[in-house]
Every structure is written in structure tokens, then in C-alpha cells.
Amino acid sequence: MDFLDVPLRTKGERSYGITSIADFGTPIALLEAYLRDYHAYIDIAKIGIGSAYVTPNLQEKINLYKKYKVIPYCGGTLFEKCYVQEKLDEYTESLQKLGIEWIEISNGTVDIPLHKRLSIIKKCKKHFNVIAEVGSKDQDKEMPLSEWEYEINLLLGAGCKYVITEGRDSGTAGIYNSNGNVNTELIERISKDIDVNKLIFEAPTPKQQMFFINQFGTNVNLGNVKINDVLVLETQRLGLRSETFFLGEKTWNLP
Template sequence: MNFLDMPKRTIGNRTFGLTSIADFGVPVGQLRCILDDYHSYIDVAKLGVGSAYVTPNFDEKIKLYKQYGIKVYCGGTLFEKCYYQGKLDEYRKFLQKHGVEWIEVSNGTLDIPLETRFDLVNELKADFSVLGEVGSKDQTQELSARSWVLEMNSLLEAGCKYVITEGRDSGTAGIYNPNGEVKKSIIKELTKQVDINRVIFEAPTSKQQMYFINAFGPNVNLGNVKMQDALLLEAERVGLRSETFFMEPDSNPARL
């Protein structure tokens, strides 16, 4: 019985309000138990870093995610490894063979020019739903707010379904300072010039997740969420944690 007034969440096959978890090697049996209880809170699953290439029972894992209606893709590091070795055609065949329908185009480790990524998205979108990631894993590499906006809008224009803000699984790069604090000037510009419903903010820590929930409301897209935090994040989204306690039922702040 539901009796509390809480912020309204998108449900079912969401197009925004997404929770994208990071799978860094959870065994299939454990994954089955997690999804049995919490699949309704999970929309997307990333097989983190390049782990998909060495994952035991890979096909079984992909099938399990799909069974629960969860979109699955391989981390951008695997894409970049294949790009670096000139093996993108083999990578495409690998994904198609295993029934992976989403692909990430990133430049977190390599410096792949935006024009090249634009062309790759145009090419890949015929066979995959494409995610474009912006930002570097290298903390010494700084993109201006203008460059963040330009890259995100260019990748969306090229055909990406969503764009992802790099944050690493540690939450210390890309849109974050090395201490994990959000680079608010960048977020402010994205708010003004990019369709936020098509941006997935990597936010691996609760503090970072609650920053975006309080800034954009319960239906902000969040990524790199630890699998074991899926339930906790849903509670945060609907005002069941102290830091989001006072969110109104029709809350959609976007007050940056």
C-alpha cells in the first residue's frame, strides 16, 4: 500500500530518469538474485572497463540482462582498445555475435578527435544504439565548459541516443575535481545548452548522486552507479534520505 506523497518517477521502459549501473564482474548467479529483486530500478548496465572481453559466461550474462529489459553495453575502454589496435570491425562483429545492441564511443584514455568520433557515430548508428562519452580519465586534462557543450551537442547531432559525462568509477575525473567535487561551472553551461534528458551523468558516489538529484530532480539520468546501490539510489530519488528529504512530489528543480 502506497500512502506517502513522493516525487513522481518515470517507470517502465524509461527514456529519461535512467539508472545505469556498472558491472565490474558480478557472477551470473549473484546477478540473477540482484535483478530478481531490483530490476525495476535499473535501466542500463555497463560491463565496466574492458571486462566484457574476459567475462566468463558472457552470453548468459547478456541474456539475463535482456530478460529483465535492461539495456547492456561494454565500457568505453574496450572500444578504445579496439580503436587503438585497428580492430573496430572485429569489435563490431563481436558485439553482434553476442547480441549486444548498444555501443559506447569514448575518448577517456585516448585522445580521439571529435571529428573522428563524429564519423564513427555516423557509421555505427546503422547497427547499434550509440552512447557518446565526453571527458578524459586523466585528471590533468581539462575541457572548457564550451568544449563540453560543443562535444555533447555534436555527438547527439551525429546520432547518439545519449551522451555520458566522464566521471570514472572513482568519481575523481571528467566532471569532477580530484577530490570528487562537481565542476559546477561546467554543469551550469550544460544545463543551458544541452538537452539534460539525453545526458547521463556518471555519479558513482551517493554524494554525487544527490547533488544531481537536488539540481535536476528525481528523473535525472545517472550512470556508473554501483550495482549494490540501485535500491539506495531509488530511495534517494524519491526523497527517502535526509539529503533529499524535502523534495516535493512534483519536484523538478533544475536550479543551477
């Protein structure tokens, strides 16, 4: 079908309008079925938490993602585990051997000082495209609004391709409160003076995805999307769901 007036979507190798899925152990056969049908709607695949370390068919999975032009990378929890055990050199060497070209630098579980993260980013960006993450997985830990803005600016200035705003796979921490509602004051603050095209908002539920689509338009970057929700998300992006039905007037212009 190609006869409706729908919001313009970025296509191909997008620099924004990104959908980043979270892979928590999708079987290869099922993954290939999803990618065969929906790869045009997926840009990045995070092999979630530390699951990459115990995935028996990891190389096959990475190759499959790359076959369908989806960028694979490992979740920040694995990075933090390697940091704590002082195994970052072994970690980055393993990523290179696997053909993974992106790395996440986070501090969602471990409180890694900002200056230390910036130093790691400086080293890693020689060999990888770097994604950083801001925010804690601890529901009881609140960062001041000014600190969110300060960290994001420094991380982007250090050469990160994108900064992820923490939301967990449950959507109950970081930019969300414990019942899954968006901290709207925080989102308004960090989007006021920061290019939202450089932010990936973790939004694991359709309700959260719809908030960001209505707030920032069709081509907002969204992460921690479940692979079985990819088609629903694309439907939402194109104003083909009730909650985003009148999206057209908020559409961002394509370059």
C-alpha cells in the same frame, strides 16, 4: 507500501530518469539475485572497462540482463582498445553476435579526434544505438567549458541516444575534481542550453548522486552506479533520504 506523496518516477522503458549500473565482474548468481529484486530500478548495465573481453560467462550475463529488460553494453575502454588496434570491425561483429544492441564511443583514455568519433558514430548507428562519452579519465586534463558544450551538441546532433559526462568509477575526473566534488560551473554551463534528459551524469557515489537529484530532480539520468547502491539511489530519488527529503517541489512532470 503506497500511501506517501512522493515524486513521480518514470517507469517501464524509460527515456529519461535512467539508472545505469557499472558491472565490473558481478558473479552470475549474485547478479540474478539483484536483478530479481531490483530490475525495475535499473535501465542500463555497462560491462565496465574492458572486462567483457575476459568475462567467461559473457553470453549468459547478457542474456540475463535482457531477461530482466536491462540494456547491456560494453564499456568505452574496450571500444578504445579496439580503435587503437584497428579492430573496430571485429568488435562490432562480436557485439552483434552477442546480441548487444548498444555501443559506447568514447575517448576517455585515448585522444580520438572529434571528427573521427563522429565518423564512427555515423557508421555504427546503422546497426546500434550509440552512446557517446565526453571528458577524460586523466585528472590533470581539463577541457574548456565551451568545448564540453560544443562536443555534446555535435555528438547528439550526430545521432547519439545519450551523451555520458565522464566521471570514472572513482568519481574523481571529468565532471569532478580530484577530491570528488562536482565542477558546478561546468554542470551549470552544459545544462543551460542542452536537454539534460539526453545526458547521463556519471555519479558513482551517493553524495554525487544526491547532488544531481537535488540539482535536476527525481528523473535525472545517472550512470556508473554500483549495483548494491541501486535501492539506495531509488530511495534518494523518491525523497526518502534526509539529503533529498524536500525534493517534491523540484519534481519534473511526466509526459
